[in-house]
Amino acid sequence: xxxxxxxxxxxxxxxxxxxxxxxxxxxxxxxxxxxxxxxxxxxxxxxxxxxxxxxxxxxxxxxxxxxxxxxxxxxxxxxxxxxxxxxxxxxxxxxxxxxxxxxxxxxxxxxxxxxxxxxxxxxxxxxxxxxxxxxxxxxxxxxxxxxxxxxxxxxxxxxxxxxxxxxxxxxxxxxxxxxxxxxxxxxxxxxxxxxxxxxxxxxxxxxxxxxxxxxxxxxxxxxxxxxxxxxxxxxxxxxxxxxxxxxxxxxxxxxxxxxxxxxxxxxxxxxxxxxxxxxxxxxxxxxxxxxxxxxxxxxxxxxxxxxxxxxxxxxxxxxxxxxxxxxxxxxxxxxxxxxxxxxxxxxxxxxxxxxxxxxxxxxxxxxxxxxxxxxxxxxxxxxxxxxxxx
Amino acid sequence: xxxxxxxxxxxxxxxxxxxxxxxxxxxxxxxxxxxxxxxxxxxxxxxxxxxxxxxxxxxxxxxxxxxxxxxxxxxxxxxxxxxxxxxxxxxxxxxxxxxxxxxxxxxxxxxxxxxxxxxxxxxxxxxxxxxxxxxxxxxxxxxxxxxxxxxxxxxxxxxxxxxxxxxxxxxxxxxxxxxxxxxxxxxxxxxxxxxxxxxxxxxxxxxxxxxxxxxxxxxxxxxxxxxxxxxxxxxxxxxxxxxxxxxxxxxxxxxxxxxxxxxxxxxxxxxxxxxxxxxxxxxxxxxxxxxxxxxxxxxxxxxxxxxxxxxxxxxxxxxxxxxxxxxxxxxxxxxxxxxxxxxxxxxxxxxxxxxxxxxxxxxxxxxxxxxxxxxxxxxxxxxxxxxxxx
Numbered sequence: 001x002x003x004x005x006x007x008x009x010x011x012x013x014x015x016x017x018x019x020x021x022x023x024x025x026x027x028x029x030x031x032x033x034x035x036x037x038x039x040x041x042x043x044x045x046x047x048x049x050x051x052x053x054x055x056x057x058x059x060x061x062x063x064x065x066x067x068x069x070x071x072x073x074x075x076x077x078x079x080x081x082x083x084x085x086x087x088x089x090x091x092x093x094x095x096x097x098x099x100x101x102x103x104x105x106x107x108x109x110x111x112x113x114x115x116x117x118x119x120x121x122x123x124x125x126x127x128x129x130x131x132x133x134x135x136x137x138x139x140x141x142x143x144x145x146x147x148x149x150x151x152x153x154x155x156x157x158x159x160x161x162x163x164x165x166x167x168x169x170x171x172x173x174x175x176x177x178x179x180x181x182x183x184x185x186x187x188x189x190x191x192x193x194x195x196x197x198x199x200x201x202x203x204x205x206x207x208x209x210x211x212x213x214x215x216x217x218x219x220x221x222x223x224x225x226x227x228x229x230x231x232x233x234x235x236x237x238x239x240x241x242x243x244x245x246x247x248x249x250x251x252x253x254x255x256x257x258x259x260x261x262x263x264x265x266x267x268x269x270x271x272x273x274x275x276x277x278x279x280x281x282x283x284x285x286x287x288x289x290x291x292x293x294x295x296x297x298x299x300x301x302x303x304x305x306x307x308x309x310x311x312x313x314x315x316x317x318x319x320x321x322x323x324x325x326x327x328x329x330x331x332x333x334x335x336x337x338x339x340x341x342x343x344x345x346x347x348x349x350x351x352x353x354x355x356x357x358x359x360x361x362x363x364x365x366x367x368x369x370x371x372x373x374x375x376x377x378x379x380x381x382x383x384x385x386x387x388x389x390x
Numbered sequence: 391x392x393x394x395x396x397x398x399x400x401x402x403x404x405x406x407x408x409x410x411x412x413x414x415x416x417x418x419x420x421x422x423x424x425x426x427x428x429x430x431x432x433x434x435x436x437x438x439x440x441x442x443x444x445x446x447x448x449x450x451x452x453x454x455x456x457x458x459x460x461x462x463x464x465x466x467x468x469x470x471x472x473x474x475x476x477x478x479x480x481x482x483x484x485x486x487x488x489x490x491x492x493x494x495x496x497x498x499x500x501x502x503x504x505x506x507x508x509x510x511x512x513x514x515x516x517x518x519x520x521x522x523x524x525x526x527x528x529x530x531x532x533x534x535x536x537x538x539x540x541x542x543x544x545x546x547x548x549x550x551x552x553x554x555x556x557x558x559x560x561x562x563x564x565x566x567x568x569x570x571x572x573x574x575x576x577x578x579x580x581x582x583x584x585x586x587x588x589x590x591x592x593x594x595x596x597x598x599x600x601x602x603x604x605x606x607x608x609x610x611x612x613x614x615x616x617x618x619x620x621x622x623x624x625x626x627x628x629x630x631x632x633x634x635x636x637x638x639x640x641x642x643x644x645x646x647x648x649x650x651x652x653x654x655x656x657x658x659x660x661x662x663x664x665x666x667x668x669x670x671x672x673x674x675x676x677x678x679x680x681x682x683x684x685x686x687x688x689x690x691x692x693x694x695x696x697x698x699x700x701x702x703x704x705x706x707x708x709x710x711x712x713x714x715x716x717x718x719x720x721x722x723x724x725x726x727x728x729x730x731x732x733x734x735x736x737x738x739x740x741x742x743x744x745x746x747x748x749x750x751x752x753x754x755x756x757x758x759x760x761x762x763x764x765x766x767x768x769x770x771x772x773x774x775x776x777x778x779x780x
Contacts, residue, residue: 039692040567041539041540041541041567042538042539042540042541043536043538043539043565043567043746043747044538044539044746044747044750045747045751048747048750048751049539049541053539053541053542056541057539057540057541057573082571082572082573083540083567083571084569084571085569085570085571085572085575086570086607087569087570087605087606087607088606088607089569089605089606089607089629089632089633090567090569090570090571090605090606090632092632092655093566093567093569093605093629093632093654093655094567096655096658097566097567097629097632097654097655098654098693099657100654100655100656100657100658101653101656101657101660101687101693101694101695101723102657102692102693102694103694146433148432148433148434149431149432149433149434149439149443149447150431150432150433150447150473151431151432151439151443151447152443175433176483176487177430177431177433177473177480177483177484177487179474179475179477179479179480179483180475180476180477180480181472181473181474181475181480182472182475183447183472185475215477215479215480215483216477216478216479216480216634216636217476217477217478217479217636217639217640218608218634218636218637218639218640219640219643219644239479239483239487242479242480242482242483242487242634242636243479243634243636244606244608244632244633244634244635244636244637245634246606246607246608246632246633246634247608247634247637249607249608250607250608250609253609254609263491264483264487264488264490265482265483265486265487265490266490266491267489267490267491267492267664268486268490268658268659268661268664268665268666269658270491271658271661274657274658275658276658297491302429302492303488303491303492304491304492304493305491333491356433356434357433357434357435357438360434360438361435361438
């Protein structure tokens with residue numbers, strides 16, 4: 001089986017992992033690929049294990065091809081699903097555990113067998129489900145704003161929720177740094193913020209949703225999730241790398257809460273020649289574990305993401321992936337409210353835009369948010385009109 | 391308060407985080423440090439938040455000093471403990487969440503206020519407790535071997551456990567890639583391996599301990615931990631970054647099981663000018679969350695760790711740290727059995743050496759392990775004799 005047999009993002013019989021390897025020449029790239037398939041499975045050098053184990057357990061080097069960048073090679077490796085079993089942490093371990101400690105190995109694709117993919121929850125709501133939650137028609141993009149900063153009281157945060165919900169923002173989420181600090185402890189914050197949003201919805205007839213941050217601690221997680229759900233929240237914000245990806249998978253499977261995933265800590269993976277490609281980590285892994293929306297730093301904001309990377313994340317979140325639902329890309333990190341129509345034209349309407357600083361920089365946040373909502377709705381209406389006329 | 395007021399590793403009133411910043415000059419370094427204290431707390435630009443919040447919530451830049459490397463600066467930043475509250479994920483978020491997505495920011499020290507440190511479990515057993523578990527006197531180094539490879543049956547792995555325990559190895563642990571695969575499912579593997587080690591101990595009068603790998607899945611974690619403990623295991627192997635650091639903290643607090651921590655996935659953090667320094671992540675963070683021993687890739691093995699880094703990890707694991715117990719450094723990753731005496735002279739006897747490939751490469755593993763045990767004991771006895779004579 002060679003690389004051409006499997007479409008990227010498609011499903012395969014074996015686990016197929018693609019890496020970009022830094023190597024002086026093809027021979028070195030092959031040697032490096034062989035080292036990886038031993039290191040990630042038997043963790044013993046060739047020749048110290050029985051041939052039968054080598055055949056069954058050690059991964060296979062399926063292809064080594066030149067990569068467009070000088071000194072780099074694309075390697076496709078495949079593994080028996082039995083090397084993983086059913087534990088998600090072991091899948092992550094197989095894909096990148098020990099080799100994270102080496103250099104010049106960049107994971108650029110993950111393809112799972114249908115059965116393995118089918119055991120992962122994927123988005124519980126997905127793009128369609130989140131639209132339904134927020135009463136957002138298919139033709140328009142969604143808007144999200146974080147309530148912040150840390151340091152405000154629960155009542156002050158609730159006032160912000162009220163203003164943003166009245167203005168027509170679709171999802172009002174906790175800033176990901178809001179945990180259980182004394183200034184706004186989790187329980188009163190969630191109660192007050194959810195009340196505020198419900199009050200706004202009752203007044204406007206809208207469907208704004210408040211997603212509190214529920215990123216641990218693990219022994220209070222069930223309690224906090226129950227508290228949020230019982231208060232009427234339909235989703236939560238989670239930072240999968242702060243909490244652990246498998247814990248997010250567990251939330252996705254059992255709580256009937258939409259999950260908005262934050263990329264805190266993810267940046268260390270995004271190295272030029274090492275780590276896990278942003279589209280694979282945020283687009284594939286975060287989606288597989290159950291994120292309905294994945295926040296990432298958009299091009300031109302406070303973080304150095306290139307346009308091509310953003311587009312690749314968008315693609316992986318929305319592309320067919322077994323029976324898993326598509327998830328919303330959530331570009332963020334300093335998006336200028338005035339530029340959202342531009343980004344809608346770039347990324348399409350199946351996008352949830354997270355806008356923050358550029359609203360908080362205005363003298364009247366509610367007014368600024370309302371202006372943003374109206375601008376986006378008008379822009380999306382015009383786009384629909386144009387496409388109807390075509 | 392300036393940097394000199396606080397000893398590295400000591401406790402402080404505020405959370406003190408040190409970073410090495412890549413910056414063209416001192417002015418740029420100051421600007422970068424200021425960006426960090428806003429980004430990691432209020433996540434809003436200066437001037438958009440009330441002065442009272444800025445004073446209370448935003449971190450302070452305590453010091454900016456030239457770093458021995460050209461174009462780098464050491465910044466000490468401090469934060470009010472109220473920015474974190476009591477949630478460990480929020481501490482990690484404050485230390486490195488969003489800034490992971492930027493460039494040229496390397497976390498090189500964490501100092502916590504006594505109260506915050508006191509809420510973290512630290513090693514439940516520590517160096518002294520693990521010695522007691524294994525019946526190992528103070529003057530000698532300990533030995534650990536992983537049973538592997540993945541692909542063997544529970545009975546085959548148990549045979550290896552028996553051989554290694556009979557040979558006198560102190561801790562026999564699962565390879566960190568052993569999860570719940572069909573070839574050796576968790577329950578029968580733990581039962582058989584623990585029986586084998588108990589049988590060996592009964593025959594030899596030794597105190598070998600078997601530590602199974604319990605790295606999720608989170609919904610089966612309590613069940614697997616209980617199964618291990620009920621079978622008679624006194625410790626477990628965990629990969630904190632595969633599972634989530636807060637989940638390890640939870641295991642450390644509630645299970646009375648020693649924790650051997652594996653560095654799977656950690657390598658992405660260890661960049662030259664970005665990420666978290668290995669000694670901080672493996673030496674401080676892993677110890678704080680409750681690791682009794684921390685595995686790291688030793689100099690000269692299959693992974694590129696320099697001697698200086700290994701020594702820094704050793705130092706942080708053993709140094710005074712509030713009321714937290716010291717933990718065992720566990721150098722690994724291709725240690726040559728024949729060189730263990732050399733490493734004991736380098737690192738001292740409060741070290742747990744994890745030896746693998748170089749034993750499995752021998753025709754008779756039990757014999758090779760016995761030779762290693764005898765060599766190490768003799769070497770440590772000689773060292774004691776020499777130091778008694780001084």
